[in-house]
Amino acid sequence: MRQVKYSDDFLTLAARLCYIDHIPQQKVAQMLQVSQAKVSRLLSMARERGIVRIEVNAYEPRNYQLEESIKKKLGLKEVYVIKSIGCSNTGTEYFGSDIITQTLQPDFKVGIAGGRTIMQLAEGMLKSDLPQRLSFVQLMGNVGSIPQATDASEIGRKLAAATGSFMSLNTPVFVYDRELRDKLRRDPQIKQVVEYYHQMDVAFVGIGIPENSILSISNAVVKEDALRLREQGVVGEICGRFFDASGKECATDFKDRVLAVNLETLRKTPRSIAIVSDTDRSDAIKAAAAGGIINGLLINETAAKALITES
Amino acid sequence: MRQVKYSDDFLTLAARLCYIDHIPQQKVAQMLQVSQAKVSRLLSMARERGIVRIEVNAYEPRNYQLEESIKKKLGLKEVYVIKSIGCSNTGTEYFGSDIITQTLQPDFKVGIAGGRTIMQLAEGMLKSDLPQRLSFVQLMGNVGSIPQATDASEIGRKLAAATGSFMSLNTPVFVYDRELRDKLRRDPQIKQVVEYYHQMDVAFVGIGIPENSILSISNAVVKEDALRLREQGVVGEICGRFFDASGKECATDFKDRVLAVNLETLRKTPRSIAIVSDTDRSDAIKAAAAGGIINGLLINETAAKALITES
DNA sequence: AATATACATGAATAATTATTCATTTTGGAT
DNA sequence: ATCCAAAATGAATAATTATTCATGTATATT
Numbered sequence: 001m002r003q004v005k006y007s008d009d010f011l012t013l014a015a016r017l018c019y020i021d022h023i024p025q026q027k028v029a030q031m032l033q034v035s036q037a038k039v040s041r042l043l044s045m046a047r048e049r050g051i052v053r054i055e056v057n058a059y060e061p062r063n064y065q066l067e068e069s070i071k072k073k074l075g076l077k078e079v080y081v082i083k084s085i086g087c088s089n090t091g092t093e094y095f096g097s098d099i100i101t102q103t104l105q106p107d108f109k110v111g112i113a114g115g116r117t118i119m120q121l122a123e124g125m126l127k128s129d130l131p132q133r134l135s136f137v138q139l140m141g142n143v144g145s146i147p148q149a150t151d152a153s154e155i156g157r158k159l160a161a162a163t164g165s166f167m168s169l170n171t172p173v174f175v176y177d178r179e180l181r182d183k184l185r186r187d188p189q190i191k192q193v194v195e196y197y198h199q200m201d202v203a204f205v206g207i208g209i210p211e212n213s214i215l216s217i218s219n220a221v222v223k224e225d226a227l228r229l230r231e232q233g234v235v236g237e238i239c240g241r242f243f244d245a246s247g248k249e250c251a252t253d254f255k256d257r258v259l260a261v262n263l264e265t266l267r268k269t270p271r272s273i274a275i276v277s278d279t280d281r282s283d284a285i286k287a288a289a290a291g292g293i294i295n296g297l298l299i300n301e302t303a304a305k306a307l308i309t310e311s
Numbered sequence: 312m313r314q315v316k317y318s319d320d321f322l323t324l325a326a327r328l329c330y331i332d333h334i335p336q337q338k339v340a341q342m343l344q345v346s347q348a349k350v351s352r353l354l355s356m357a358r359e360r361g362i363v364r365i366e367v368n369a370y371e372p373r374n375y376q377l378e379e380s381i382k383k384k385l386g387l388k389e390v391y392v393i394k395s396i397g398c399s400n401t402g403t404e405y406f407g408s409d410i411i412t413q414t415l416q417p418d419f420k421v422g423i424a425g426g427r428t429i430m431q432l433a434e435g436m437l438k439s440d441l442p443q444r445l446s447f448v449q450l451m452g453n454v455g456s457i458p459q460a461t462d463a464s465e466i467g468r469k470l471a472a473a474t475g476s477f478m479s480l481n482t483p484v485f486v487y488d489r490e491l492r493d494k495l496r497r498d499p500q501i502k503q504v505v506e507y508y509h510q511m512d513v514a515f516v517g518i519g520i521p522e523n524s525i526l527s528i529s530n531a532v533v534k535e536d537a538l539r540l541r542e543q544g545v546v547g548e549i550c551g552r553f554f555d556a557s558g559k560e561c562a563t564d565f566k567d568r569v570l571a572v573n574l575e576t577l578r579k580t581p582r583s584i585a586i587v588s589d590t591d592r593s594d595a596i597k598a599a600a601a602g603g604i605i606n607g608l609l610i611n612e613t614a615a616k617a618l619i620t621e622s
Numbered sequence: 623a624a625t626a627t628a629c630a631t632g633a634a635t636a637a638t639t640a641t642t643c644a645t646t647t648t649g650g651a652t
Numbered sequence: 653a654t655c656c657a658a659a660a661t662g663a664a665t666a667a668t669t670a671t672t673c674a675t676g677t678a679t680a681t682t
Binding site for chain 3 (some may be wrong): 024025026036037039040041043044
C-alpha cells in the first residue's frame with residue numbers, strides 16, 4: 001500500500017489558488033510544476049477530503065401550504081406539491097421522484113401504471129437511491145402491440161432491473177370483447193397477478209381524462225369515444241377504468257373489455273398515489289379522491305393551483 | 312432601476328442542481344428552460360449573493376518556526392519564510408509579494424534595487440492591492456544600455472504606474488572610472504536622488520555573490536572579476552556594492568566606479584529588506600545581516616533551510 | 623407617443639476543466 | 653537484482669463553463 005501522496009497542505013494550496021484567488025488551473029499548474037490534469041485531480045482530492053467545501057442554501061422543492069390546502073379539500077392522506085420553476089415542470093419530476101422514492105422501503109410491493117407521467121416518475125426514481133428488493137407489478141395491460149416507453153410493462157421492467165423484481169400483466173389493456181376478457185381473467189398466470197394486487201403496499205397511477213391520456217394518444221380511445229364517455233358521465237380515468245364525479249366506475253363499453261387492476265382494489269391499497277402534471281385534470285383528481293380510488297397525490301405547483309382555484 | 316429579476320429561490324434551485332447534484336449546466340438549462348449561458352450567469356449571481364459558498368481551509372504560506380530561528384541566528388528584525396511547494400518556488404513570489412505589500416503604508420518612500428528576485432517581487436506586488444501614493448526610488452544604476460526587465464528603473468516605473476511616483480537614477484551601475492563617478496555624483500539631479508535615499512521608509516534589495524547575480528548574468532562582472540573579488544574577501548553584493556563577511560564594503564576596483572545607494576545609507580534605513588530565493592547565498596545573507604546592511608529578509612523555505620543548516 | 627439608454631438574452635465562441643489513454647514510475651514479491 | 657501489478661503521470665482530447673457579441677426588451681426621458 002502506497003502512503004498518502006499529497007499532504008493536506010499541498011491540496012490546500014492548490015485549492016486556495018484556484019477557488020479563492022481564482023487562478024486558472026493552467027497557471028496553478030505552472031506554479032506548482034505539475035500538469036493541469038494533476039491540478040484538476042488535486043482539486044478533486046481536496047473536495048473529497050473536505051479541504052474545499054461547496055455549500056448551497058437548502059432548496060425547498062415542496063409547497064407545504066398548498067399541500068395542506070389540497071389534503072384538506074380532497075381528504076387525501078399524503079400530498080406532495082412540487083414547486084414549478086420558470087415556465088417548465090421539468091424540475092418537478094426530478095424532485096418528485098426523489099420524494100416518492102424516499103417513501104419506499106425495502107421489500108415493498110409496488111404497483112405501477114403506464115403513461116407519460118408515471119414514466120417520468122420512474123426515470124427520476126432510477127436516478128435516486130432506490131431501496132433494495134422492491135417488487136413491481138404491472139397495474140394495467142399494454143396499450144398497443146408495439147412496446148412503448150410509456151407502457152407499464154416497460155416502466156416496470158426498468159425499475160426492476162435497478163432493484164428487485166417485476167411481475168408483468170401480459171395482456172392488452174383493452175381486448176375485443178367481454179368474453180375474451182373473462183377468459184383471460186380465468187387464466188392462472190393472470191389470476192396470479194390479480195391476486196398480487198391485493199398485497200401491494202403502494203400503487204402509483206396516472207389520471208387521465210377521456211380527451212387526453214396515454215389511451216387517447218395511442219388511439220385506444222378516439223375522439224368519438226371521448227364524447228360518448230363524457231355523455232356517460234365519465235370525469236376521469238385510471239388504469240383504463242373510467243369513473244364518474246363520485247369516483248364510481250361507469251358502465252361504459254370499455255368496462256367489460258379492460259384488463260387492469262380494478263378500482264375497488266386500489267381503494268383498498270394502503271397507499272394509492274396519483275401522479276399528475278397537467279392542469280386539465282382537476283375534476284378527475286377530485287373524483288378519484290372523492291371515491292377513495294386514490295389517497296395520495298404528487299402534483300406540480302401549477303396543476304395544484306388549478307386544482308385549488310377551480311370550482 | 313429594474314427590480315431584482317431572479318428570486319433567491321430560483322438561484323438556489325440552479326445552484327443546488329449544479330453544485331450539489333452535479334448536473335451539467337446544459338441539462339439544468341433544459342430543466343429551467345433557459346440557455347446554458349444564463350445558467351452560468353445564475354450561478355455567478357448565486358455565488359455573489361452568498362447562496363453558494365465555496366470555502367477552503369486556510370493556507371498558511373509562512374514557516375513561522377524557521378522565521379524565528381533565522382531572526383535569532385542573524386539578529387534580524389523581520390523575517391518572512393515562504394513555504395516551498397513541490398520542487399518549485401514559483402508560489403513563493405505569489406505569497407511573498409502579498410506579505411510584503413501588506414507591510415507597506417500609503418505615502419511610503421520605497422527603495423527598489425534591480426535583479427530577478429526583485430523583479431518577481433514587484434510583479435507579485437502589482438497583483439496585490441498596493442497602498443496609495445507610494446514613492447519609489449531607484450537604488451542602483453542600470454546594468455546595461457539595453458533596458459532589461461530586471462533593471463531597477465524598469466521595475467520602479469511599473470510599480471509607480473500602479474500607484475504613486477518614481478524617482479530614477481539615470482546612470483549606469485558601473486562607470487569607466489572614479490573620476491566620472493565622482494563627477495556624476497556632483498550632478499544636481501543625481502544628488503537629489505541620493506538625498507532622497509536618506510528619507511526612505513523601506514528598501515528592497517537583492518543579494519548577489521560574485522559568481523551569480525544580475526551583474527554576472529549581464530557580464531558586468533565576469534568570471535575573472537569574480538575570482539579577484541573572492542580573493543579580496545568579497546562574500547556578497549548588494550546594489551553593486553561588494554562586502555566581506557563582516558558586512559563591510561570591500562576595497563575593490565568596482566567600489567570607486569559604482570553608482571548606487573551606499574551600504575551605510577541602507578544601514579540607516581528603518582527597514583532594509585533582502586529578497587532571496589537562491590540557496591547559494593547563505594554566507595552573503597549572514598554577512599549582510601552581521602554588518603547591519605539589512606535588517607529584514609524575505610526568503611523561501613528551501614533557501615531558509617540552507618541558511619540555518621550551513622555552518 | 624418617440625427616443626434613448628441600460629439591461630437582458632441566447633447563439634456562437636473562447637476559455638477552462640475533466641477524462642482518456644499511452645507511458646512511466648513505484649513499491650513490493652520473488 | 654529482476655520482474656510484476658498497481659498507481660501515477662501528462663499529452664491529447666472531450667466535456668463543460670464563461671464570455672463576447674449582436675439583438676431584443678423594458679424603463680426612463682423627453
